[in-house]
Amino acid sequence: MPLTRRALFAAAAIAPATSGEAVKAGLSDALQSAPLLPARSAFAAMPTTYLDSGSTHPMPLGARRALEEYLRFKTKDGSTPNYSMRQKQADVVAGLARLIGASPDELCITQSTTMGENLVLKALGFPQTGGRIVTDALHFFGSFYTYGELKKAGMDVVTLGMTVEGRIDMDEMEASITSQTKLVSISLVSTVNGFEHDLKKICDIAHARGAYVYADIVHAAGAIPVDLRSSGVDFASTSSYKWLMGDFGLGFLYVRKEIQERLPRPWWGYEQVSAFQSHVFPYDESGGEPATYRTFDSATGHFGMGTTSWTGIVNLSYSIPWILEVGVEQLHAHRQPLVDTVQSELRRRGYQPLTPLDSRTQLVAFALKDARAKLTDPLARANVAISVSANRFRISLAAFNDENDIDRLLSALPGAPPS
Numbered sequence: 001m002p003l004t005r006r007a008l009f010a011a012a013a014i015a016p017a018t019s020g021e022a023v024k025a026g027l028s029d030a031l032q033s034a035p036l037l038p039a040r041s042a043f044a045a046m047p048t049t050y051l052d053s054g055s056t057h058p059m060p061l062g063a064r065r066a067l068e069e070y071l072r073f074k075t076k077d078g079s080t081p082n083y084s085m086r087q088k089q090a091d092v093v094a095g096l097a098r099l100i101g102a103s104p105d106e107l108c109i110t111q112s113t114t115m116g117e118n119l120v121l122k123a124l125g126f127p128q129t130g131g132r133i134v135t136d137a138l139h140f141f142g143s144f145y146t147y148g149e150l151k152k153a154g155m156d157v158v159t160l161g162m163t164v165e166g167r168i169d170m171d172e173m174e175a176s177i178t179s180q181t182k183l184v185s186i187s188l189v190s191t192v193n194g195f196e197h198d199l200k201k202i203c204d205i206a207h208a209r210g211a212y213v214y215a216d217i218v219h220a221a222g223a224i225p226v227d228l229r230s231s232g233v234d235f236a237s238t239s240s241y242k243w244l245m246g247d248f249g250l251g252f253l254y255v256r257k258e259i260q261e262r263l264p265r266p267w268w269g270y271e272q273v274s275a276f277q278s279h280v281f282p283y284d285e286s287g288g289e290p291a292t293y294r295t296f297d298s299a300t301g302h303f304g305m306g307t308t309s310w311t312g313i314v315n316l317s318y319s320i321p322w323i324l325e326v327g328v329e330q331l332h333a334h335r336q337p338l339v340d341t342v343q344s345e346l347r348r349r350g351y352q353p354l355t356p357l358d359s360r361t362q363l364v365a366f367a368l369k370d371a372r373a374k375l376t377d378p379l380a381r382a383n384v385a386i387s388v389s390a391n392r393f394r395i396s397l398a399a400f401n402d403e404n405d406i407d408r409l410l411s412a413l414p415g416a417p418p419s
Contacts, residue, residue, distance in 0.1 A: 037334040038402040039326070049384045049408045054191065054219065054363050054396030057245045063318040070314040085310055088317045095320040096244075096252060099328070100217065100236075101227030105298035106260075108253050109271070109308050113218045114142060116237025116253035117185070119303050120214050121146070122266030124183060127153035131182035136160040136168045138190035140216050147185070156180065166193045166354045166365075174205050181211040188226070188236075189219035193354040193394070194363030196224070203232035212259075218242050222323050223362050224332060228254055240312055243362075245319035250312030255299040263302060271304030272296060326399065335362050335397040338406055342395055345410055351417050354392060365394040374418045382412030 042060050050058065073080040089109075097104045110116045126133075127150050135147055137159060144159075151157040158176050160168055168186075177184060184206045189196050199215060206213045214235040220226050222243035228236055236254040240246030255263070265272070275294040279287035295301040323331070342364045347353055354365040368374065371393050379386065386409070387394040395409065 037326070037330060037399060039399045040402070042322070043400045047383070049382070049405050051395050051397070051401060051405060051409055052385045052387055053398040054242060054394060055387055057242050057398065058400070059247070059315060060245055060319055060322055062322060063245065063315045066314050066318040067311060070311065085313065089308065089313050092313050092316045092320060093252075095324060096221070096316075099226070099320060099324060100221050100254070101229050101231075102254050103229075103257065105296075105300075106228075106254055106257050108255070108298070108300040108303045108305075110237070110251040110253050110303070110305060111249060112251040113140070113216055113237045113239045114146075116235075116251055116303075117143065117146065117214060117216065119253060119266050120235045120237070120255075121150070121183075123263045123303070124212065125264075126150055126182070127155045129182070130155060132156040132158060132178060132180045133183045133185060134158045134160070134173070134176045134181055134211075135185045136173070137162045138168055138192050138195050139185060139187045140191055140218075143185070143216070162192075162195075166195055166356045166359075168195065168197065170198065170201065173202065177205055177209050177211060179209055181206065181209060183212050183214060185214045185216075187216040187219065189217075189224065189361050189363070191219055191363075192392075193356075193365040194219070194359050194361040195356060196220075196359065196361050199231040199233055203234075207232065217254075219361070219363065222320075222328065224360070225328050228256075232256075234259055240316055243323075244316060245323070246315045247309075247312050250309040250316070253299060253303055255303065260297075260299060260302055265302050269305045271306060271308075272301050274301065331399055332360065332362075334399065335401075336360065338397045338401060338403065339364055341403070341406055342397075342409070346413070349413075349416055362397045363394055364397075365392055367392045368417055375413070378414065379412050382408060384409050384412045 042062065043058050044061060046058065069080060073083040093104050093107050093109070097107055110119065133147060133150065133155055135143065135157065147157045147159070160172055160176060163169055184202060186197050186202065188199055203213045212234040213232075214237070215233050216238070217226060217236045218238045219242060221238045222245070234256050237251060238244070239248070239251040241248050272295045273293050274296045276291060277287075277293070278284050278291045280290050296304070339359070339362065343353070343355065343357060346366055352367040354367050355363065369391050372388050372390055375388050375393060379388070387396070
C-alpha cells in the first residue's frame, strides 16, 4: 500500500482522550479515567476487522460485566442486595439527556426509533388531520414505508432528492416547507451516507411556517455532538444498539418541553401514571370510578409505554457513562483521520462517492453497481466486515478502530471499481 496513507495518519491531529478526573456521581464505578483512543481494550478481541458499527455496535466489555451482575440479581443468589433497577433507569435517562442536550423530563423510553417516530405521527393526528409532510431521500429507508402509507391515506408527502454530492439541498428544503406543512421529518445523520443536516436552520424555517420538526438521531446520539434544546427540534428518536453501544429492544423519544401539553396522548400506558389509587378492592377508599390516578408532567406522562427492557437499561448504565467520560468530541477527533483516509483513497481509485467530502460524521459510503455480488467474497477472504447493499457499501468508524483496520479494508477492496 502507498506510504502516503501512513503519512496521512501521521500528519492528522488524532487527539486522544485525556485522563479524566474521578468519575462523578452516577457514572459507572468501572470508569475511573477516560481511556486513550483507539479504545481497543474496552472491547473484546474481535476475530474480524469490524467496520460496521453503524449496523450494530459491539457491546463494551464493561457492559458485559454489568449484565453479568444483573443476571446475579435476577437469579436472586443474594450477591446483589442493594441492586435497584429504578435507580439505574433514572441514571440512564439522565445520562442520555446530558449526552444529547435535553432534560430528563423531555425523554421517554420506547421500544425503538421507529416506535418513537410513529408515536409522534399518531400524536399529531396523521393522516386524519391532513396537510403536508416534508422528508428526504436520506431519511431512514424504513420510514419510506411509513410516509408512503401516509401519502396513500391522503397526506401531501414531499420527499426531497439527494444531490450528486450526497446532500439535501437547503434551498429546496426551504422552498418545500409551506404554510400547509405540518411536519418536517429527517435523519440528523443519514444512515445511507452520513450526511448531517443543519438541524437548527431547518427548525428555524419550519417553526416560522408553523410546522413541527422530527429528527431521527440514531446515527447522532453518542457519535457526534448533539444539543437538541439549542437546535429547537420538537421531536427526536433513537434506538440504543448503534452508537450508544447498547442492544435491540430499547429506544428513546425526545419531546420538547414547551409543546408537550399541546399534544394528545397517542395511547395510554401505565408508565405514564405517576399516582394511582384503586377503589374496588377490600379496604380501598370508596370512589365513583374503579380507580383515580394522575400522570407525569413529562414526555413519559404523554408517551410512556409498559414494560421496559431491563437488560437494555443495564447495558446503557455502563455504555452511556463511558461515552460521556471519553467525550464525543474526542471520539470525533479520533475517527476523522480514518474517515478522511477512506474518502481520499477510494476516490483516488475511482469509486463513486456518496458521502460529501467535507462530512464530519462516522459513516462513509460509495455507490457501486452490484456491490454485494462484487465485494462479498473479497471482503470475506480478508475477514473484513462493512455494510454492503445491492449497489452501495458503507464503512463505519468506531472508538476501537485504527489505521491498521483501514489498511486491511483498503487491501481487501479492489484497486479499482470492479466492472
